Amino acid sequence: MLSTVLSSGCSDAAGLAGNLFAFVLFVSPIPTFRRIIRNQSTEQFSELPCIYALLNCLICLWYGMPFVTPGVILVATVNSIGAAFQFIYAIIFIIYADKSKKLRMSALLMAVFAFFGMVVFVSLRFLETHLRQMVVGYLSVFSLISMFASPLFIINLVIKTQSVEYMPFYLSLSTFLTSLSFSTYGVLKFDPFLYVSMFLQVPNGIGTILGIVQLAIYYYYSNKYGEGSREPLLASYA
Numbered sequence: 024m025l026s027t028v029l030s031s032g033c034s035d036a037a038g039l040a041g042n043l044f045a046f047v048l049f050v051s052p053i054p055t056f057r058r059i060i061r062n063q064s065t066e067q068f069s070e071l072p073c074i075y076a077l078l079n080c081l082i083c084l085w086y087g088m089p090f091v092t093p094g095v096i097l098v099a100t101v102n103s104i105g106a107a108f109q110f111i112y113a114i115i116f117i118i119y120a121d122k123s124k125k126l127r128m129s130a131l132l133m134a135v136f137a138f139f140g141m142v143v144f145v146s147l148r149f150l151e152t153h154l155r156q157m158v159v160g161y162l163s164v165f166s167l168i169s170m171f172a173s174p175l176f177i178i179n180l181v182i183k184t185q186s187v188e189y190m191p192f193y194l195s196l197s198t199f200l201t202s203l204s205f206s207t208y209g210v211l212k213f214d215p216f217l218y219v220s221m222f223l224q225v226p227n228g229i230g231t232i233l234g235i236v237q238l239a240i241y242y243y244y245s246n247k248y249g250e251g252s253r254e255p256l257l258a259s260y261a
Contacts, residue, residue, distance in 0.1 A: 042101040044200040049108040051194040056115050065120045070128040072170075073116060074135060077109035079166035081139045086163040091146065092156050098205075167226030178240055187245045195241055199234025202227040 052073075059065055080102040086092055087099030117128050142162065146155045181187055206227035 039097065040200075040204040042097055042104075044197050044204055045101045046104060047193065047197040048201050049105050051197060052108075052112060056112055059115060059119050063119055065116055065124060068116070070113070070116050070120070070124060070131065073109055073112050074128075074131045075166070075170050077106060077113060077132075078135045078139070079163075079170045080105035080109055081135070082142065082159065082166045083163045085139070085143060085146070086156075086159045090152075091159050164226050168229055178236065181240055181244055185244060187241050192241055192245075195234060195237035199231060199238060202230030202234055206231055 055068070059068065084099050084102035084106055087095050087097070087102060089096065092098075113128065113132050117125055117132070120128055142159065146159055150158060
């Protein structure tokens with residue numbers, strides 16, 4: 024009995040920590056979008072990472088809902104906040120983008136909501152509880168992996184420029200801590216079919232590894248070449 028209580032308490036603590044670190048991760052792009060607003064231009068920034076992040080947050084939000092996966096409401100709460108931030112970033116991008124980017128971003132934004140609406144409709148209308156959890160879980164895994172893969176572009180850019188200007192420290196740190204927290208949450212939140220555990224551990228385990236790689240590269244290049252420009256510029260949004 025005591026071990027069950029301790030396990031539940033530890034899993035809740037890990038989930039709350041994940042929520043906190045994820046909030047830091049969600050606000051990390053603010054300096055980039057402040058720059059866009061200040062310059063009234065999206066310059067060479069890409070809209071795709073924002074779109075991927077929004078889609079990921081929406082799918083993971085749906086996965087965490089009680090009628091899809093009972094007992095992981097913290098997954099739903101953190102991703103609802105993340106979806107709100109990503110939607111705001113997308114609107115800012117549309118406002119300040121040139122005509123071609125504006126049209127492309129608007130089309131992608133509508134496609135994201137159309138796809139998410141289709142996922143919700145199909146999972147509620149045609150899938151039983153067991154299958155619904157599995158299908159939405161696989162979608163969340165794929166979306167999380169694609170989102171966590173974006174730092175690979177940052178790493179490539181840092182190596183080319185030999186500058187950590189394009190890899191803000193707090194973005195890398197929050198990515199690592201968020202992934203580690205939710206990976207731990209997945210380990211502790213055991214269920215009879217292991218779906219919750221698997222769907223939380225796999226992508227967040229990858230995110231944890233990528234976070235470690237980012238921090239190691241940040242440490243190496245910041246010590247060898249200095250931090251370069253102090254203006255925060257998020258390569259994942261560039």
